[in-house]
Amino acid sequence: MELDLNIAKSILLSVLLGFSIGLQREISFALREENITFTGARSFAIISLLGVLAAYFKANFIWITIVITFIFGALLISSFIIRVLRHEKSGSTTEFAAIAAFLIGMIVYDGLYLFATFTTVIVIFILDIRSNILQLADKTTNKDLHSMVLFLLITFIILPILPNHTIDPYQIINPYFIWMMVVLISGLSFAGYIAARLIGVSRGIMVAGFFGGFLSSTATTITFSKKVDEQNKTTRHLASAIALACTTMYIRIIIVSAFIDIGIALKLLPAYLLATITGYMCVYYLYKHSEKCSIDVDFMYQNPLDLKEALKFGLLFGIVFGVTTLLKDWTGALGVYISSLLSGVSDVDAITLSLSTLYREGNLMLYTALIGIVIATFSNSLTKLAIAYTTGNKVLGNYLSIALGIPLTTIIIVLSIQELLL
Structure with a gap:
């Protein structure tokens, strides 16, 4: 046989x-x-x-x-x-x-x-990962446990009972959809937080910068900008960590858009992936030419899950989505770009989710959605530059102008080539 x-x-x-x-x-x-x-x-x-x-x-x-x-x-x-x-x-x-x-x-x-x-x-x-789990368990606080319970609450208790239909005269605001976006962003941030706790960002400022891109690149920029010394001995090192967080944000944008519509994420992928690569090259250059120093990074252990923060993001997303939809109906693409510019100052996630959703529902052209996300990315990067110049100093701002400017330029070039080839 x-x-x-x-x-x-x-x-x-x-x-x-x-x-x-x-x-x-x-x-x-x-x-x-x-x-x-x-x-x-x-x-x-x-x-x-x-x-x-x-x-x-x-x-x-x-x-x-x-x-x-x-x-x-x-x-x-x-x-x-x-x-x-x-x-x-x-x-x-x-x-x-x-x-x-x-x-x-x-x-x-x-x-x-x-x-x-x-x-x-x-x-x-x-x-x-047994040893990492044990390490995480040793460092887990009551607040972390409460946050985990909160995430389960907002996901499996609050979300199912919300009405899954629009409740406003303009047929825009859907409570279930808005809260689902809250769950998405909260879950993504919490996943980055758990990964940071498992690996341990106290191992170095660069590890903190990387996870800062997934948690909050703006918060990372503010915190590290405050650590600049008068002699600028740590400035280049801090700039490399901030640039790493801001560059890692590009990966987060791709992930967030992919959750809503894989098509728009694939269109963003070439430009944002190359921007990530060039950004990491700038980070590497800054890091290699910086004076290594010990910098406290305990701030990264703050749990991103908080009911107040969840409600704030839900309100922000609802406003951004509603305003963007109305401006798109009233003024066309120009309104979308204005909304992207303004909302990108404080947050990129809300406008990325909004534009991706509008594109998925057939209410927005792909090119307009892409340009809107890019505008929000530029607006958010300029905000971080302003933070570096004001909270930090001119030297830190100059370093970041180059480290952030090169990947942003890459995004424009790649998207322009894509548009010409289509």
């Missing part, structure tokens, strides 16, 4: 994926100098293979599948009991990983190779 090629592929892939999970477990236990029972790479490879066998027999010999699953479950429970008896403290992460390995074997047999591989990567990632 010839071995089916697909079955052979399933066996080999399942063994490889199971082995990868087991290897992570084995290395993890070795680093913690803990004894292991069945948690080695070979054991996990066999567990995934058992998953393939269980899936193979389920069509014609379901009783064999049941027996395999029962034996696997019994061994798993026995191993957990033994570990509990041997150790005063014993988690169940390894047992859950073993269950995942078994199910991955079954998925592989069904031919979902990419899904199985992706699942394995996610499992290994979750297993591997």
Whole structure:
């Protein structure tokens, strides 16, 4: 009897994926100098293979599948009991990983190779961030926990009960849609906050600058501008961190627009991606030619989730969306550009969401939406330059004029080329 090629592929892939999970477990236990029972790479490879066998027999010999699953479950429970008896403290992460390995074997047999591989990567990632999670737990405050509860509240309690229809005479304001945008921006900022806590921005000012671009590049600009010394020894270093935050904002703009309409995000991608690259090159130059110094970055540990801030953004977005829609109806593209210029002074997210939504609904031409987002980007960058010159000093402002001016110029050039080619 010839071995089916697909079955052979399933066996080999399942063994490889199971082995990868087991290897992570084995290395993890070795680093913690803990004894292991069945948690080695070979054991996990066999567990995934058992998953393939269980899936193979389920069509014609379901009783064999049941027996395999029962034996696997019994061994798993026995191993957990033994570990509990041997150790005063014993988690169940390894047992859950073993269950995942078994199910991955079954998925592989069904031919979902990419899904199985992706699942394995996610499992290994979750297993591997144990130390980071413990570090995060040690630093988590009651306010952080309250913020997490608040995010769940605004997402799963408040959002579903809001009316999903317009409530104003102009048929513009939709409470459900506005609050959904609040959830989106709050979630994005909170994800950046969690990532910053896991990695630890106290490792350096550049790490703080990078995550500042996802949390609030304006707040980062204000905070670092205040740290400029009279002798300008730290100015170039501070400029590199501020420029990094402002450049990373371009990535945030692409992500925000993609949540609303992938089409407009793809149109923005070439210009904003190249602007990000050129901006990072400027950051690298400033950083390499700066005098390295120790600068306090504890401010980055402020949780971005706050009910007051959520309400403020909801109000801001509602105003920006409403005003932009009305100006577009009354004055056409010029009104959109005026709204973009004014709203970009304080925030780019609100106008990016508004223009992306108007484009998705067919109420705005693509070119007008793109130009509006670019205008808001320029307006926001000019605001940060003004902050650098006034809150910091002239030297800081001059550095940032170049570091921000080059990527902004890149955006204009790339979009102009795109327009000529269309």
